[in-house]
Amino acid sequence: MPERVWLFDLDNTLHDASAAAFGPLTEAMTAYIARELSLDPDAAAALRVQYWRRYGATLLGLIRHHGIQPAHFLHDTHLLPGLEQRLRHHPHDAAALRRLPGRKLVLTNAPVAYAERVLRALGLRRCFDGIVGIEGMTMFGQWRPKPDARMLRALAARLGVPARRCVLVEDTLIHQKAAHAVGMRTVWMQRWAKQAVHGPEVGVYLHRRPTYVYARIASLQQLRRVP
Secondary structure, three states: OOOOEEEEOOEOOOEOHHHHOHHHHHHHHHHHHHHHHOOOHHHHHHHHHHHHHHHOOHHHHHHHHHOOOHHHHHHHHOOOOOHHHHOOOOOOHHHHHHHOOOEEEEEOOOOHHHHHHHHHHHOOHHHOOEEEOHHHOEEOOEEOOOOOHHHHHHHHHHHOOOHHHEEEEEOOHHHHHHHHHOOOEEEEEOOOOOOOOOOOOOOOOOOOOOOOOOEEEOOHHHHHHOO
């Protein structure tokens, strides 16, 4: 049987980012924008949200309209003191991941350094064959993080597999919709969705299954039952 490639989102998929990271990260981004663009906090917060909604990532708006250096922004906003002490996950996740056949990679719109930090603190780093962070989601000199369908198609080609052999495990529906459009299978992780107070899926109705979602799960153990 041809190899399957599992692409795992990080935040709110492999750990409870709403509790551990999203609040401090939002504050750090707002403070960064206020400082670098000489804005008051309210204006900085409004701009952060505006760019996130328009481009799918605040960073893209800052690059396009203000010439912000991506490496500087990503480093500064992801320092997150005390992150490791706030992390929450399920104790059986490592065993569930090890039992999954096929290659396993983390695909996150966060920087690689942050992903490495989180995975090592959770004891999950050895479960993955690699990490594709936002720095690796570029095409022709342009940053194209999730949910960019062109990036997802190019990623499958880079991995040497047809898109239909890839499975995206993800909490964000718009990312799954893009993955489905290029032929990937999609699994909606709902473990922390009910408690989420940050992120794009706050308040989403969890009992539906959009046509572009292949399966819904509440734990990594359930992935073994995905055909």
